[in-house]
Amino acid sequence: MHLALATLLGGGGAPVHDGPIAAGLKNFSNWLTEPTRYSVASILAVVGILYFRKFFAQVWVITAFFALSTAYFVFAFQDPNFNAIITKPDNVPIVILFASVIFFTWLALRRAVINDERTKRGEPTLEGELAKQKVFTWPDLVYTELICLILFTAGMLVWSILITAPIEEPAATARTPNPSKAPWYFLGLQELLVYFDPWLAGVVLPSFIVVGLCAIPYLDLNPKGNGYYTFEERPFAIAFFWVGFLLFWVSFVILGTFLRGPNWSFFGPFEYWDLHKLEPMVNVDLSTYFWVELLDKPRPDNAFVREAPGIVALLGYFLVLPPLFGKTVMKKMVEEMGMVRFNVFMHLFLWFVLIPVKMGLRWTVNLKYFIGMPEYFFNV
Amino acid sequence: MTKLFTYIRESQIWKSIFRHGYPDTPRNRTLAVLSNVFLHLHPVKVRRSGIRLSYTWCMGGLTFFLFLILTLTGLLLMFYYRPTADKAYEDIFALREHVPIGVMREMHRWGAHLMVISVWLHMYRVFLTGSYKPPREFNWNVGVILLVLTLLLSFTGYLLPWDQLAVWAITVGTNMARATPFLGHEGPGAALVSFGGIDFIHAGDDVRFGLLAGRFVGEGALLRFYVLHCVGFPLIAATLMAVHFWRVRKDGGISGPL
Numbered sequence: 001m002h003l004a005l006a007t008l009l010g011g012g013g014a015p016v017h018d019g020p021i022a023a024g025l026k027n028f029s030n031w032l033t034e035p036t037r038y039s040v041a042s043i044l045a046v047v048g049i050l051y052f053r054k055f056f057a058q059v060w061v062i063t064a065f066f067a068l069s070t071a072y073f074v075f076a077f078q079d080p081n082f083n084a085i086i087t088k089p090d091n092v093p094i095v096i097l098f099a100s101v102i103f104f105t106w107l108a109l110r111r112a113v114i115n116d117e118r119t120k121r122g123e124p125t126l127e128g129e130l131a132k133q134k135v136f137t138w139p140d141l142v143y144t145e146l147i148c149l150i151l152f153t154a155g156m157l158v159w160s161i162l163i164t165a166p167i168e169e170p171a172a173t174a175r176t177p178n179p180s181k182a183p184w185y186f187l188g189l190q191e192l193l194v195y196f197d198p199w200l201a202g203v204v205l206p207s208f209i210v211v212g213l214c215a216i217p218y219l220d221l222n223p224k225g226n227g228y229y230t231f232e233e234r235p236f237a238i239a240f241f242w243v244g245f246l247l248f249w250v251s252f253v254i255l256g257t258f259l260r261g262p263n264w265s266f267f268g269p270f271e272y273w274d275l276h277k278l279e280p281m282v283n284v285d286l287s288t289y290f291w292v293e294l295l296d297k298p299r300p301d302n303a304f305v306r307e308a309p310g311i312v313a314l315l316g317y318f319l320v321l322p323p324l325f326g327k328t329v330m331k332k333m334v335e336e337m338g339m340v341r342f343n344v345f346m347h348l349f350l351w352f353v354l355i356p357v358k359m360g361l362r363w364t365v366n367l368k369y370f371i372g373m374p375e376y377f378f379n380v
Numbered sequence: 381m382t383k384l385f386t387y388i389r390e391s392q393i394w395k396s397i398f399r400h401g402y403p404d405t406p407r408n409r410t411l412a413v414l415s416n417v418f419l420h421l422h423p424v425k426v427r428r429s430g431i432r433l434s435y436t437w438c439m440g441g442l443t444f445f446l447f448l449i450l451t452l453t454g455l456l457l458m459f460y461y462r463p464t465a466d467k468a469y470e471d472i473f474a475l476r477e478h479v480p481i482g483v484m485r486e487m488h489r490w491g492a493h494l495m496v497i498s499v500w501l502h503m504y505r506v507f508l509t510g511s512y513k514p515p516r517e518f519n520w521n522v523g524v525i526l527l528v529l530t531l532l533l534s535f536t537g538y539l540l541p542w543d544q545l546a547v548w549a550i551t552v553g554t555n556m557a558r559a560t561p562f563l564g565h566e567g568p569g570a571a572l573v574s575f576g577g578i579d580f581i582h583a584g585d586d587v588r589f590g591l592l593a594g595r596f597v598g599e600g601a602l603l604r605f606y607v608l609h610c611v612g613f614p615l616i617a618a619t620l621m622a623v624h625f626w627r628v629r630k631d632g633g634i635s636g637p638l
Contacts, residue, residue, distance in 0.1 A: 090545075093493035097500075104437060104501055108508045111434070124637075130429035131636040137422040138403050138412045141431050148438050149445055156449065156494075160486035167476060170469045171547040173596060180548045183538050185496050185531060190552070199567050202556025213524045216507075217517035225510040227637040229435075234510065241507050245500075377559065378568035 026079065030268025033259055035194075036363045042251050043356075046242050049109070053231060057113040062106045066099075082269050085258055089166050092159075094184060094257045101250050105242075111229035112238075119230070127228040178262040178275060187256025188249050194264070195358050197369075197379045205351070212348045219345045221336060248355065283368035286310045303373045310371035314380060317354075322346040421625045423633055430634030435509070439502035443530075444621065446495040451614065453488040461540070463606035465599040468542035492534050499530045511635035519627040522620055529617045536609035539602060550605075551597050557588035564588060 018026065032041060049056045076082040085091065115125040135141075182190050192201035224233040231238050259266055261273040290309040291299045300306045322343055326334045334342045361367035371380045388394055389402075400411035413419045429435060461471045475485050503523065506512060512520035539550045562569040563586060570581040583595055593600030628634065 090493070093490070093497060096494070097497050100497065100501060101504075104504065107434065107437075108505070112508075127429040127435060128637045130432065131427045133428040134425040135428050135431070136406070136409045137424055137426055138409045138419070140428075141422060141426055142419070144431055144433070144438075145441060148441060152442060152445065153449075156487055156491060157483060159490055160483040161481060163486065163490075164476065165486045165489040166545075167469075167472055167541055168543040168545045171465075171542050171544060171597075173547065173598070175544070177544050177548055180552050182552045183535055183549050184493075185534065186553060189556075198556050198559035199561055199564070203560045203564075203567070210524060210528060213503075213527075214521050217512040217514070217520050220513070223513065226513040227509060227511060227635045229509055237510075238508065241504075245504060245507075250500075376568055376571060377566050 022075070025075070026268075026270040029076075030270055033255075033266075033268050035255065035259075035266055038251075038255060038259070039247075039359065042247050043243075046239075046247060050231070050239055050242070053109055053113055056106070057110040059110075062103070065102070069099075076269065079270050081272050085269070085273075089163050090184070091257060092163065094254060097250065098254055101246065105246065108229050109231070112231040115228055115230050116232045119233075125228040125230070131227075179260065179264055181256070181260070184253060184257050187260075188252035190264075191252045191256050191260070192355065195355070195362055197377075199377065200380065205355075208348060208351050212352075215344060215348065219337070219341055221341075244352070283362065283366045285369045285372040286313070286367060287372060289365075289367075303375050307371045307373055310369070310380070314370055318347065318350055321350060421629070423629055426634055427636040430636045436634070437501060437505050439498045439505055443495055443498045443502055444625075446491050446498060447617070447621070449491050450488060450495065453484045453491065454610065456484050457488060458610060463540070463602050465542065465602060468540065468602060472541045472543075488537075492537060495530060496534055499527050503527060506635070509635055516627075516631045516635070519624060519631055522624045522627065526617060526620050526624060529613055529620065533609060533613045533617065536605040536613065539597070539605045540609065542602065547597050550601070554588055554591050554597070554601075557591055558583075558586065560587050 032038065055061065073086075077086070086095065111126060115127075118125055181187060189201055189206060192205065195201075196205070220234075220237055222234050222237065224230070225237075258269060261267040261271075262275045262277070263279075265277050265279050267273055267277070286309055287299055287306050291297050291306070304311070325346065326342060330342070337345065358367070358370075369379045371378065373379065399415050401408045403409045403412040410424045413422055413424050457475075460475060462468065472485070475482055506520065506523065535550075535553060539546045558564045558566040560567045562573055563581065564570060565581050565583045565586040565588075567581075567586075570586070571579070573580045583589065589595060591601070591604075592598070593604050
């Protein structure tokens with residue numbers, strides 16, 4: 001907190017003199033967006049919104065949300081640090097992403113809540129009622145498309161005239177900018193680099209995302225909810241996708257764009273991007289915990305012996321858990337899905353769960369690697 | 381005036397193009413769609429629920445429209461751009477310096493950002509309405525590949541301005557490929573791919589080298605990305621889009637309750 005205040009008074013363009021409320025709000029924003037709190041807060045938000053969905057589906061809630069966000073933006077624009085990062089031309093789409101994802105999530109939730117209530121009363125869904133009627137493509141659909149197209153083109157033209165596409169200094173392979181960021185849509189993966197090595201965050205996990213997306217229609221055997229919005233008929237699928245898409249993808253893109261500065265250090269939205277901000281690196285491997293802390297011995301020289309605890313833990317995680325769950329709590333699922341589907345699902349799911357598990361262990365016990373074999377570039 | 385319109389509409393030229401009357405009767409409205417190869421991507425009649433904006437969000441349509449905008453603006457930009465290390469930056473810079481109220485590069489850049497967002501939102505909507513469920517499983521997969529292609533199109537285009545942002549973003553992105561298991565020289569298992577003490581996978585021949593045509597982001601990478609961006613990926617994407625739209629029709633039309 002004091003850091004943020006100091007930088008506000010010291011660095012970052014024109015000096016700012018905030019009143020106590022403004023300073024308090026800025027400090028709170030900086031405090032809340034710190035990655036640990038940011039991630040925990042987003043998880044709580046998703047769970048809370050799904051649980052209290054009837055409340056959040058109301059029109060006034062989203063109106064109030066956007067009104068408050070706008071007010072916050074107007075307030076925050078006065079701050080040079082916030083202004084500098086939000087108004088970068090290439091960051092405008094991220095603001096659009098933020099607003100549109102929240103709006104459409106609300107819209108889908110609202111229709112799901114309405115549909116679920118109608119189904120309970122034995123009435124057809126919103127879509128079901130209209131689906132009985134068929135209309136001519138010409139003119140009904142063609143006109144909608146034409147109007148969308150014209151409005152959209154007009155919007156694009158205005159945007160393109162108002163904001164010039166930026167161009168930075170010519171390419172120089174000898175001068176590395178700090179921070180060096182991947183294109184914005186990959187920043188979720190770059191964020192995972194904090195917790196995983198490149199072979200996982202950059203190669204294996206993205207491949208699993210694509211494979212997992214492709215597998216969805218063959219793993220989700222629930223016939224309900226085809227062609228209309230609902231939550232109660234497929235709660236697991238919706239909640240799972242929300243966590244995957246909203247938390248681990250969109251919110252990490254926003255985090256990576258606005259809150260990660262030089263050296264990929266965290267900076268609050270009102271914090272000055274100080275090149276010399278240092279974050280202590282005190283992460284410890286599982287093998288150190290096991291041999292040094294637990295058994296009070298030096299770590300063995302042989303990499304495989306040294307990393308045995310992590311190897312056993314991960315093999316157990318991936319090879320023991322699926323049959324264990326399949327024989328007990330998920331017995332019904334195995335019967336419905338069959339062995340092949342169940343195993344594919346479990347392995348994709350366990351990889352997915354490994355991400356928050358590793359993040360949690362990093363935040364709580366500073367775990368660096370389960371298995372750390374830099375000799376073979378094999379770090380998990 | 382009315383007379384003139386009637387004359388035009390009854391001329392042989394007009395009739396040879398539009399082989400139906402004014403589309404205000406069911407028969408002519410049907411023919412308007414059926415006899416036009418582009419409109420024929422649509423069925424003649426659609427479910428009323430499926431064309432409500434509050435249901436579809438119009439994101440798939442916008443994505444396709446953005447693809448058209450990007451193709452058009454991209455084509456125009458190609459006239460003024462040379463994909464070589466000493467000309468690329470100069471050409472992009474000249475577009476800004478010498479063209480008053482130039483919007484082509486802006487439309488291309490903002491449109492590319494938006495297309496990524498609209499693809500995500502389209503996928504989000506399709507998931508939330510369960511529209512990947514039978515009989516649309518295959519088309520969901522085509523969609524996933526199109527999503528990957530959209531990201532690849534954007535990624536390859538990111539390098540072309542040849543400024544610091546471009547080169548270093550691609551450097552960060554392609555550095556991941558070094559760590560590909562077995563195929564990257566810093567990947568797990570790469571050391572196993574050797575024979576008689578000779579490593580087959582090193583910085584000069586691994587998968588990253590293949591992507592960049594070199595050990596770092598240089599002229600080879602620029603040309604490679606340019607060709608993929610302007611020819612390779614758009615061709616694949618356009619082909620798959622045709623499949624995607626066709627299968628929307630064949631797999632039960634615009635999604636809606638069965």
